[in-house]
Amino acid sequence: MxxxxxxxxxxxxxxxxxxxxxxxxxxxxxxxxxxxxxxxxxxxxxxxxxxxxxxxxxxxxxxxxxxxxxxxxxxxxxxxxxxxxPVSGGHMGYIPGGGLLTSAIGDYLAAATNRYASVYFSSPGAVVLETRLVRWMCDLVGYGDEAGGYLASGGSMANMTAVVAARDTAGLEPQQFSSVVVYMTRQAHHCVDRALNIAGLKSARRRFIGMDERYRMRTGELIEAIREDRKNGLKPWMVVANAGSTDTGVIDPLDEIAETARREELWFHVDAAYGGFFLLTDEGKSLLKGIGEADSVVLDPHKGLFLPYGLGALVIKERQNLAEAHSYSADYMQDARIDSKIPSPADISPELSRHFRGLRMWLPLKIHGVAAFRASLREKLLLAKYVWQELSQLEGFETGPEPDLSVIIFRCKPPGVDPDEFNRELHRRLVDDGRIFFSTTRINGQFMLRLAILSVRTHLGEIDLLLKLLREKMTEILEGGRAE
Ligand SMILES: Cc1ncc(COP(=O)(O)O)c(C=O)c1O
The missing domain is CATH 1.20.1650 (PLP-dependent transferase-like)
Structure with missing residues (x-):
């Protein structure tokens, strides 16, 4: 042998x-x-x-x-x-981020050293480092000492973990699921719906609250819907607010919703996957007022901190609620249970073995310093305002509301053309060209062009190129020319 x-x-x-x-x-x-x-x-x-x-x-x-x-x-x-x-500064579709080399190096080092980042006993260094990052995000949101959280693979997983914590904190039993009500707007990201399904709450009622002309939740309608549901014997449970919706980039009135949720005893969840890191800027801080009142908040470092894909984060006001939802015991891990003030990610999240994710976030924050991230985020906010102003003045174009953050909705509307057809063709030609990429969406049934400015490499040069290409391609279509 x-x-x-x-x-x-x-x-x-x-x-x-x-x-x-x-x-x-x-x-x-x-x-x-x-x-x-x-x-x-x-x-x-x-x-x-x-x-x-x-x-x-x-x-x-x-x-x-x-x-x-x-x-x-x-x-x-x-x-x-x-x-x-996604690394191109010309990427202005969906929600970009760009990807930092220092983060890629973090991934390489994490994989090469292969630390077991889920359990304090196995890798206290990795766990402390993740805990430090979580604490930094809790401070950013405005949470106190009882807060906690974990690094997930992305925003969808982080939202799902929040939904599970909210479900278990409310002590919901399966027989109650079909009378439970979740409040949000049509601007909520579809991963919230998916999270509810995965959490067993497929039958829970989704109540879509009306929005104002800027696509923000009308708190008055929320209050009315909650009262109506209670009257009808249903169980209002959770309200999900956008802090930067994917489609239009808007922020719901977080402080008003927080007050309603507190009064009505609902779990208040904020999906700040896109908008959360704008808290690093003064503008963002004032726009996101009230976020610290939420029971749980999702932020995506692979969006707002420009990291490569693979990092979302959940922070929660009462860390205990995560622990109760995700605690486990396994005989084969008995010696990994040691007393520590530092919670192991495995005890407060659905994952066990996992990549040492903290390094891909910690390294760039340490190497570059927070000020550089703040400057880049402020640059994106200003670029968004600038491009919105330019598009508003560009002949033949119309824009949606002035952006709260960095998503801009617009379309080309020359007289005498079908706007949906025209913009579909304009978009097709831009994609064929390939130097700039943006996506499209439907707002009130209309085909709209949509810019999301969040790549670390999107600067004035890319915006100038975008505006030039839009003018050129519009003229080309109107003159019956062909895309190259
Ligand atoms: C507001 C919002 N929430 C959640 C998600 C889902 O995050 P992820 O793609 O990281 O799973 C996104 C993705 O764009 C988003 O914009």
Whole structure:
């Protein structure tokens, strides 16, 4: 048996490369990243693609090794280029962020050292670091000492964890689920609905509260709906407010909603996945007044802190509510239970084994300092105001409300054309060009163009290019010209 074991050890030895091979892999990866970063200013924000990318499906996951340079070349030439380019400053679609190199280095170090970041006993360093980041976000929101939270993979998971905590804090039993009511507007992100479904609350009633002309929840209607529901024997349970809605970027009246939720004894959840980190700016702080009254808040560092995808955060006013919803016990982990003031993420979240996520956030905050993030966020707010003003004055264009934060709704409306058709074509031509990418949405049934300015690399130059392209493509369509 010993001989067989040694034979297998030898056959598997490639998995632990010799020093020289390790060095080669690292320098190949480093060259890849260097080439990638050097070309970012010239990379398109969107690259149309055909189904040749699907041929990767036919690539065998074979028994034999393939040289690393060949494989990295495939990633560089075939995997990375097609589609949306989130690192481009020209990306103004959905909710961008950009991605920071220092965060990518954090990921690399986290994976290379492979700390077990979920349990204090296993990696106190990783857990303390995550706890520090959570405390920083609690302070940002305005929470007291009882607050806590955790780093999730993204906003959807963070919202889901909040819904579960709200469900269990209210002590809801399955037989009550169909009489439970959740209040939000049609601007709430669809992940809230999904979170309710995953939490077993598919049958819970979603009450969509009317919005004012700027798409903000009308608190008066919220109050009326709650009273009406109580009268009808239903159980008002939770209100979800937007702190930067995805579609239009608006912020619900958080302080008014907070007061209503407190009076009516509802769980108050704020989805600040997009807007939360604007709290770092004075403008954001005043726009988000009342956020600290919420029972739970979601913020996405992979949006507002410009990190690469893979980091959302939930902070909660009473950390105990998370612990009660997610505590577990497992005999095989008995020796990992040690007394500590620091909560292990595994005890307050649905995950156990997980990536050492804290490093990808901690490293850039430490290396660059918070002031640089604040400046970049202020720049985005000003860019949004600037582009909104420019679009409002651009002949042939009309804009939605002045942005609260950095999402702008607009469309081209030259006389005598079907606006939906025209804007669909305008958008298609912009995507074909690829230097700037933005997305579209429907507002009151109308096809609208939508800019979200949050990439760390979106600056005045990209905005000028956007305005130039919009003018050019509009003229091109009106003159019956063809896109290049
Ligand atoms: C307001 C809001 N909430 C939640 C989400 C979902 O977050 P994620 O995509 O990180 O899961 C998004 C995503 O854009 C969002 O904008």
């Amino acid at each position: 010993r001989e067989k074991i040694l034979e297998l050890q030898k056959a598997a030895s490639a998995l632990e490369p010799e020093t020289e091979d390790q060095h080669r892999y690292r320098s190949q990866a480093d060259d890849f990243v260097r080439r990638f970063y050097e070309t970012i200013p010239h990379q398109k924000a969107y690259r149309r693609f055909d189904d040749s990318v699907d041929k990767l499906l036919d690539e065998p996951i074979g028994e034999e090794p393939i040289p690393s340079d060949e494989i990295l070349h495939q990633v560089e030439s075939r995997v990375v280029p097609p589609g949306l380019n």
